[in-house]
Amino acid sequence: MASNLAPQDLENLQLRAVRYALAHGLLYLPPGTQAAIPMSAIHAPIALFPTPFPRAQFERAKSLQSTYNTLYARIALDTWFLDEVMGTERGVGKVDDFVGKLWTGWKALRDEGLHQVRFIVSISDLCSHMVRPLHLGLFRSDYLLHVSEDNNVSIRQVEFNTISSSFGTLSQKVSEMHRHLCASTGFYESSPYLQALNLPPNNTIAGLVEGLAAAHTVYDVPSSQILFVVQPGERNVFDQLWLEYELLEKHSIKVIRLTLDELSSCSSVSSINAPLFITPLSTRGVIPIEISTIYFRAAYTPTDFPTPSHYTTRFTLEKSKAIKCPSIPLQLAGGKKVQQVLTQPGVLERFLSDEAHWGLGSSSPPEVISELRASWMGMWGLDVGGDDGVNRAREHAMNLVLKPQREGGGNNVYKEAVPAFLDSLPLEERQAWIAMELIAPPKGMKNYLIRAGGGESLVEMEVMSELGIFGWALFGDGVGESEGKVREKEVGWLVRTKGKDSNEGGVATGFSVLDSLVLVD
Structure with a gap:
C-alpha cells in the first residue's frame, strides 16, 4: 500500500505515529519494570498503515456478535453441558490439570450451595425460590480472512474469548491514531482508499465500560466498587486503566486493582453467596468496601496460580454474590473443546433453536445458525x-x-x-x-510495523491481520423483564497484524502489533 512513498514521508509518518501514541496513552510499561510507581512508558507495538479489509465481511463479523453473546451466555448457564465437556468425570478436566482444578472448585461450591442454574421447563421453575446469579461477559470473537479454493474471501473464526479479552481500549487509540495520520497527511496519497470515510469508527472504551457499568447498576449497592483482578508486573496496564478512568469519569464508579496475592489477605466473604468485601492495605481501619463486580484480567493461565492458595483465593471470589466477569462456568465455556463440540451436528441448535427453552430472549432463525457455521473451519x-x-x-x-x-x-x-x-x-x-x-489468509498484503518503544527502524513485511469483535452480555436474574433474559451488545473491534510467517498472534507475547482497518469494497 505504501511502497511508492518517499523515505522522508515514511519517516514523517513514523514520527507522527509515535508522537501520537505517546501523547494519547497508546502505551506499555517497559520490559523489566519493577517499581511500584513506574517512572517511564513506551508506546505499544503499532502498524503504520491501517489494514485493508472487505467492508461486507467487517459488517458480517459485527452482525454475528449478538448471536455469539447469547450463545455463550446460554452455554455458561448449562451446567450439565459444561460438566460433560469440561468436567473431571467425563470431560477435559480429567486430563487437563488447570481446567480440572477450576471445574473441581466450581463443583465444590455448587455442592456447598452456590446458586446454580437448571433448565426452565415450567412456570413452577420460574417461580422457584432459588435465585440464580448474574454473570457478566466481556467477549471478543477473533477472525481471519480466508481465501477458499474458488478464491472467495470471507471471515473464519479463530476463537472466542470469554476471559481477559484485552486490547479493547488500545485498539480504539490505534484507530484514532490512523485517523489523525489521515487528517494530517492524507498518508501522502499512497492509496485512494485511505480516506476518512473508509476508516470505521471504534468506540470500544465506552462500549466495554457500558457492560461493566450495567453489572454495577444491577448489583444496586451505591457505595460498592468494581474490582479489577490483575497480574503482578502487568506491562499492559494502560489498556486496563482507560476502562478505570471511563468508569469514574462517565459513570462515577470507583475501581480497585488487586492481584490474587493481595486479595488473599484483604478480601473476605462470610459465607456462600454473601457479599465480597475488600480492605486494601492503604485503607486499614476504614470500613471495608463492598464489591459489585469482579473483572478478571488475570486467572486465565496456570502461571497465575503458582500455589494452591491462589486457587483458594479464586474460589473465595467465586462464592461471593458479586457479579463475576467471567464466572468460572463462563470461563470454562470459552475453552477450545467447547468451540470444537459446537461444530458437532445438533449441538449449536441445542442452544439457539426453538428447542432451547431457556427464556433467554428470542430464538435464532435457521439462517443465523447457518451463518455461524459458515464462519467456522x-x-x-x-x-x-x-x-x-x-x-x-x-x-x-x-x-x-x-x-x-x-x-x-x-x-x-x-x-x-x-x-x-x-x-x-x-x-x-x-x-x-x-x-x-x-485458515488461508490473502497473500501479498504488506505493511510497516513499529515495535514497542520505537527502538527499531521501520520494518516492512508481508503480513496477515486478525479482526476481533467485542461484545458484552449480562445474564441471569434481575436483568430484564423476563427471567433469565440476556442483555447484550456488540461494542467495538480490534485488529492485530503480524508477519505472515508467524504462527502465533498475541500482542502481549510479542508476536503482533496493534492495527486498525481501512474498508474496501
Whole structure:
C-alpha cells in the first residue's frame, strides 16, 4: 500500500505515529519494570498503515456478535453441558490439570450451595425460590480472512474469548491514531482508499465500560466498587486503566486493582453467596468496601496460580454474590473443546433453536445458525474414534493447528511440528487437544510495523491481520423483564497484524502489533 512513498514521508509518518501514541496513552510499561510507581512508558507495538479489509465481511463479523453473546451466555448457564465437556468425570478436566482444578472448585461450591442454574421447563421453575446469579461477559470473537479454493474471501473464526479479552481500549487509540495520520497527511496519497470515510469508527472504551457499568447498576449497592483482578508486573496496564478512568469519569464508579496475592489477605466473604468485601492495605481501619463486580484480567493461565492458595483465593471470589466477569462456568465455556463440540451436528441448535427453552430472549432463525457455521473451519478432537482423531491429524498435519485449553498465545502446535508432537502426546492427554484446519489468509498484503518503544527502524513485511469483535452480555436474574433474559451488545473491534510467517498472534507475547482497518469494497 505504501511502497511508492518517499523515505522522508515514511519517516514523517513514523514520527507522527509515535508522537501520537505517546501523547494519547497508546502505551506499555517497559520490559523489566519493577517499581511500584513506574517512572517511564513506551508506546505499544503499532502498524503504520491501517489494514485493508472487505467492508461486507467487517459488517458480517459485527452482525454475528449478538448471536455469539447469547450463545455463550446460554452455554455458561448449562451446567450439565459444561460438566460433560469440561468436567473431571467425563470431560477435559480429567486430563487437563488447570481446567480440572477450576471445574473441581466450581463443583465444590455448587455442592456447598452456590446458586446454580437448571433448565426452565415450567412456570413452577420460574417461580422457584432459588435465585440464580448474574454473570457478566466481556467477549471478543477473533477472525481471519480466508481465501477458499474458488478464491472467495470471507471471515473464519479463530476463537472466542470469554476471559481477559484485552486490547479493547488500545485498539480504539490505534484507530484514532490512523485517523489523525489521515487528517494530517492524507498518508501522502499512497492509496485512494485511505480516506476518512473508509476508516470505521471504534468506540470500544465506552462500549466495554457500558457492560461493566450495567453489572454495577444491577448489583444496586451505591457505595460498592468494581474490582479489577490483575497480574503482578502487568506491562499492559494502560489498556486496563482507560476502562478505570471511563468508569469514574462517565459513570462515577470507583475501581480497585488487586492481584490474587493481595486479595488473599484483604478480601473476605462470610459465607456462600454473601457479599465480597475488600480492605486494601492503604485503607486499614476504614470500613471495608463492598464489591459489585469482579473483572478478571488475570486467572486465565496456570502461571497465575503458582500455589494452591491462589486457587483458594479464586474460589473465595467465586462464592461471593458479586457479579463475576467471567464466572468460572463462563470461563470454562470459552475453552477450545467447547468451540470444537459446537461444530458437532445438533449441538449449536441445542442452544439457539426453538428447542432451547431457556427464556433467554428470542430464538435464532435457521439462517443465523447457518451463518455461524459458515464462519467456522473444520475441527475435531484428538480423542475422537479411538486413534481416528490422531491419524486424521497426522495425515493432514501441514494444514492443521493443534490447540490446548489455554489463553494468552504461544500454546499452539502448527504444521510440520504436528507429527512429532502427536508422537509425544500421551494417550490420556488427547482429550485436552483439538485439531483445527488452518485458515488461508490473502497473500501479498504488506505493511510497516513499529515495535514497542520505537527502538527499531521501520520494518516492512508481508503480513496477515486478525479482526476481533467485542461484545458484552449480562445474564441471569434481575436483568430484564423476563427471567433469565440476556442483555447484550456488540461494542467495538480490534485488529492485530503480524508477519505472515508467524504462527502465533498475541500482542502481549510479542508476536503482533496493534492495527486498525481501512474498508474496501
